[in-house]
Amino acid sequence: MKLNSPLQVYKYLPQINCAECGDATCMAFAAHLIDRSKKLEDCPPLLKDEFKKKYIELQTLLAPEIRQITIGVGEHARKIGGDDVLYRHQLTFFNPTAFAYDVWDTMQESELVERINKIQNFKKFYVGKFLRVNMVAVRCVSGDALKFAGTVKKVSETTGLPLVLCSFDPAALKAALEVVKDKNPLIYAATEKNWGEVAELAMNYKVPVALFSPDLDKLKSLAATFNEMGIKDLVLDPGTYPQGKQLKETFERFVKLRRAGIKEGQKDIAYPLMAVPLGAWLIYKDAVTASYWETVLASVFIVRYADVMMLHSLEPYAMLPEVHLRDTIYTDPRTPVKVAPGVNEVGSPTKDSPVIVTTNFALTYYTVESDLSSNKINCYLAAVDTDGIGVEAAVAGGQLTAAKIKDTFQKANFDFKEKTTHSTLILPGLAARLQGDVEDATGLRIMIGPPDSGRIPGWMEKNWPPKPK
Amino acid sequence: MTKKIKLSELGSLFGGLDIQALEGVKIEGDVEIDLGQLGFNPQMAYALGHETAQVAFHLLNISRILGYPVDQMLGGQAAAPKRLSKLIESKFSVGKMEEWKTPIQEVVLGATSSDGGSRKSTVTLGGENSLPYYFDSPMPHRNYVTMDVFDMPINMAKAVKSNYEDVINSPAEWAKKVVRDFGADMVTIHLISTDPNIKDTSPADAAKTVEEVLQAVDVPIVIGGSGNPEKDPAVLEKAAEVAEGERCLLASASLNLDYARIAEAAKKYNHVVLSWTQLEINAQKELNRKLMKQCGVARENILMDPTTAALGYGLDYAYTNMERIRLAGLTGDAELNFPMSSGTTNAWGAREAWMVSSPLKEDSDWGPREYRGPIWEIITGLTLSLAGNDLFMMMHPGAVNVLKEITQTLYGSKETEPLNIDNWVSAVL
Numbered sequence: 068m069k070l071n072s073p074l075q076v077y078k079y080l081p082q083i084n085c086a087e088c089g090d091a092t093c094m095a096f097a098a099h100l101i102d103r104s105k106k107l108e109d110c111p112p113l114l115k116d117e118f119k120k121k122y123i124e125l126q127t128l129l130a131p132e133i134r135q136i137t138i139g140v141g142e143h144a145r146k147i148g149g150d151d152v153l154y155r156h157q158l159t160f161f162n163p164t165a166f167a168y169d170v171w172d173t174m175q176e177s178e179l180v181e182r183i184n185k186i187q188n189f190k191k192f193y194v195g196k197f198l199r200v201n202m203v204a205v206r207c208v209s210g211d212a213l214k215f216a217g218t219v220k221k222v223s224e225t226t227g228l229p230l231v232l233c234s235f236d237p238a239a240l241k242a243a244l245e246v247v248k249d250k251n252p253l254i255y256a257a258t259e260k261n262w263g264e265v266a267e268l269a270m271n272y273k274v275p276v277a278l279f280s281p282d283l284d285k286l287k288s289l290a291a292t293f294n295e296m297g298i299k300d301l302v303l304d305p306g307t308y309p310q311g312k313q314l315k316e317t318f319e320r321f322v323k324l325r326r327a328g329i330k331e332g333q334k335d336i337a338y339p340l341m342a343v344p345l346g347a348w349l350i351y352k353d354a355v356t357a358s359y360w361e362t363v364l365a366s367v368f369i370v371r372y373a374d375v376m377m378l379h380s381l382e383p384y385a386m387l388p389e390v391h392l393r394d395t396i397y398t399d400p401r402t403p404v405k406v407a408p409g410v411n412e413v414g415s416p417t418k419d420s421p422v423i424v425t426t427n428f429a430l431t432y433y434t435v436e437s438d439l440s441s442n443k444i445n446c447y448l449a450a451v452d453t454d455g456i457g458v459e460a461a462v463a464g465g466q467l468t469a470a471k472i473k474d475t476f477q478k479a480n481f482d483f484k485e486k487t488t489h490s491t492l493i494l495p496g497l498a499a500r501l502q503g504d505v506e507d508a509t510g511l512r513i514m515i516g517p518p519d520s521g522r523i524p525g526w527m528e529k530n531w532p533p534k535p536k
Numbered sequence: 537m538t539k540k541i542k543l544s545e546l547g548s549l550f551g552g553l554d555i556q557a558l559e560g561v562k563i564e565g566d567v568e569i570d571l572g573q574l575g576f577n578p579q580m581a582y583a584l585g586h587e588t589a590q591v592a593f594h595l596l597n598i599s600r601i602l603g604y605p606v607d608q609m610l611g612g613q614a615a616a617p618k619r620l621s622k623l624i625e626s627k628f629s630v631g632k633m634e635e636w637k638t639p640i641q642e643v644v645l646g647a648t649s650s651d652g653g654s655r656k657s658t659v660t661l662g663g664e665n666s667l668p669y670y671f672d673s674p675m676p677h678r679n680y681v682t683m684d685v686f687d688m689p690i691n692m693a694k695a696v697k698s699n700y701e702d703v704i705n706s707p708a709e710w711a712k713k714v715v716r717d718f719g720a721d722m723v724t725i726h727l728i729s730t731d732p733n734i735k736d737t738s739p740a741d742a743a744k745t746v747e748e749v750l751q752a753v754d755v756p757i758v759i760g761g762s763g764n765p766e767k768d769p770a771v772l773e774k775a776a777e778v779a780e781g782e783r784c785l786l787a788s789a790s791l792n793l794d795y796a797r798i799a800e801a802a803k804k805y806n807h808v809v810l811s812w813t814q815l816e817i818n819a820q821k822e823l824n825r826k827l828m829k830q831c832g833v834a835r836e837n838i839l840m841d842p843t844t845a846a847l848g849y850g851l852d853y854a855y856t857n858m859e860r861i862r863l864a865g866l867t868g869d870a871e872l873n874f875p876m877s878s879g880t881t882n883a884w885g886a887r888e889a890w891m892v893s894s895p896l897k898e899d900s901d902w903g904p905r906e907y908r909g910p911i912w913e914i915i916t917g918l919t920l921s922l923a924g925n926d927l928f929m930m931m932h933p934g935a936v937n938v939l940k941e942i943t944q945t946l947y948g949s950k951e952t953e954p955l956n957i958d959n960w961v962s963a964v965l
């Protein structure tokens with residue numbers, strides 16, 4: 068965006084501090100516009116006629132450097148692009164890379180439906196939500212426009228996920244568009260050869276369109292030409308070569324395009340980028356090797372700037388790391404990741420099992436939890452609400468206190484007399500200095516665990532069950 | 537890009553193009569105008585045709601100055617979509633990062649006989665002038681992998697363990713195997729049995745293991761303690777002594793143990809110190825500063841381990857921490873411009889890497905774990921390689937193989953036959 072301080076934004080706001088936006092002052096609201104946690108439309112006065120000019124000006128000034136476009140319709144519609152920074156710590160990345168999985172028009176119908184269901188039903192639980200994949204890319208392999216359109220029809224009847232229609236033949240794209248014209252699919256792709264006809268389709272059907280050329284001069288020429296024709300919902304595919312020097316150059320193209328778009332403000336190429344890790348299957352025929360290499364390619368381009376990618380492997384060992392890495396890169400670094408406070412069971416605890424305390428900082432919590440479960444330690448694990456801060460810092464900062472610990476068990480209705488035979492609580496080693504306070508506050512026996520949850524198994528061997536008083 | 541032309545030259549630029557929209561506009565005089573400094577008006581471009589648009593825009597500006605009613609003339613034409621019959625030929629270019637002025641320190645691990653050691657080869661890390669694999673400046677050295685060897689049998693994920701069953705009781709054989717069979721560039725000997733809570737092996741006995749490993753292989757080695765802050769300084773001191781002159785990496789000095797003793801051992805016996813902090817850039821600065829200023833460790837003897845968290849278990853912190861450290865180093869922070877090392881083996885702590893199946897019934901099937909573990913290690917390492925990590929401490933041979941393949945491809949040392957991808961859309965996979 069062109070503005071970078073709340074003060075600059077403030078100048079365009081109504082400056083009446085009416086608080087309708089939920090912020091006490093226009094200045095506070097301005098700060099939210101800068102960090103992109105609120106939208107212009109959250110300020111009702113700004114939408115009135117008298118501020119229309121400022122509103123329109125702000126729209127331009129606050130627009131992200133990389134154009135944001137939408138593919139698909141309804142609840143599954145997916146936004147891509149919209150980034151403003153080159154490194155996630157500078158703000159955050161927006162709109163996680165959309166994963167489009169391919170199907171093709173020579174598949175048997177039953178096979179097709181099965182594959183689509185695998186794509187749309189995939190889910191992986193992670194920190195309170197499910198990670199999923201997002202789109203279906205239909206490839207025209209037959210070369211037959213009617214057959215392609217038929218497959219696209221079947222796909223759109225089977226799933227509400229956004230579609231990518233893939234063919235370099237404008238006639239095939241047109242036939243498919245006729246079938247799904249109200250679904251806002253992405254069409255792939257315009258090239259140096261077919262661009263005129265594909266542009267015509269993008270204009271007539273008002274759909275986003277991908278431009279493909281590994282030659283950045285050509286790619287920029289295509290983008291400038293489409294832009295000139297008024298087609299602005301563009302995705303750039305600079306070609307993903309799966310190996311060797313060509314892969315190195317592919318990596319460089321992604322870096323160059325994004326740097327030009329964000330750092331140099333080159334509007335001509337400031338569009339979402341597409342990577343095609345699926346190309347791994349062009350060089351490896353063995354499914355495991357191809358899936359591994361596809362995952363490797365996907366990872367490189369999740370980190371470096373792909374906004375949408377074409378994938379083929381539905382193997383869990385490919386999909387799991389891919390969805391996790393995308394979450395890794397797109398998680399907002401400004402907000403610590405938290406888990407819900409409470410007392411959770413790890414394994415199947417009995418009355419003799421230990422009760423262990425940690426914080427609700429997701430990283431700490433999941434580390435402790437996996438250390439316990441991987442060592443088959445049945446226990447209760449309490450996540451104390453420390454605002455998502457780790458143990459050591461929370462003790463120092465006063466977010467982890469005896470009162471908070473007591474509160475956690477009370478809110479969870481966890482009665483030590485009823486749930487345990489030992490009325491004992493284990494504090495993390497890094498919270499040892501809270502021992503006396505917690506003893507006083509809870510009346511429980513307090514033991515101090517190791518400073519690293521990785522040492523809990525050894526600690527347990529020596530210290531559990533607790534010796535009778 | 538600024539190009540100056542005379543108004544009188546404009547006519548020739550319009551040659552053969554549709555300039556109907558300019559009918560009625562006459563330009564007189566010979567005013568010099570500046571191309572490329574003023575903005576670009578899409579409506580104007582629309583009206584005039586792209587190839588003349590930029591020139592015409594300035595022409596119109598001038599016309600406006602000269603009093604011609606160009607705005608009226610252009611009004612009302614923006615609605616109909618525009619068709620072009622020719623591509624707007626454009627050139628793409630982008631600048632290099634001028635602010636990356638400070639190179640990362642070069643650090644050599646291992647010493648050959650000419651330098652007072654007994655290694656056949658050495659490993660040089662660092663020296664970068666840009667983020668890894670960027671076009672701004674080629675990376676001077678590739679990434680390296682050091683493979684883990686333990687001084688006693690330990691718990692390992694099944695997929696890892698199956699590779700080491702025959703050598704699990706002999707650190708020397710284990711070390712030989714990773715170099716000979718698995719392509720390890722280096723070997724890390726972890727002296728975990730020295731932990732008082734494990735076997736409490738004495739520093740002297742642990743040092744014997746180090747000597748055995750040095751004799752078994754001729755690559756540079758990393759000497760790791762048990763992670764026990766009370767015991768490690770004594771263990772690493774003794775190990776450093778028996779490995780004198782070999783330029784081993786001593787792992788690690790940290791803020792929660794007596795780092796000065798480890799620094800002293802490195803200086804006295806010619807080794808490199810691994811400066812280890814936990815996901816905190818300021819702590820990393822502090823420790824590096826202390827090692828340099830307070831302990832007098834030379835810059836070329838410091839490597840950093842800013843901590844590796846596994847994919848799904850804090851990799852976001854580890855990644856960003858490393859990327860920030862590397863960017864700070866490149867832009868001139870002399871307390872952070874050191875090469876980095878990653879305990880990539882930590883990836884195996886992720887339950888996705890080792891658990892038979894998901895503990896949650898809502899999850900889609902996790903598939904066979906034999907394939908999940910290695911890829912978890914690969915992706916954890918690869919992600920950090922993109923943030924600037926130089927050296928990888930790893931465990932699974934397959935993971936090492938793939939990580940080396942991709943990092944060396946991006947580094948530029950993998951040659952293959954050129955492939956045509958133009959028809960990927962219709963490929964039968």
Ligand code: SF4
Pocket residue numbers: 080081082083084085086087088089090091092093094096097109110111112113
């Ligand atoms: S709603 Fe608008 S005018 Fe009212 S306080 Fe918020 S920003 Fe200011």
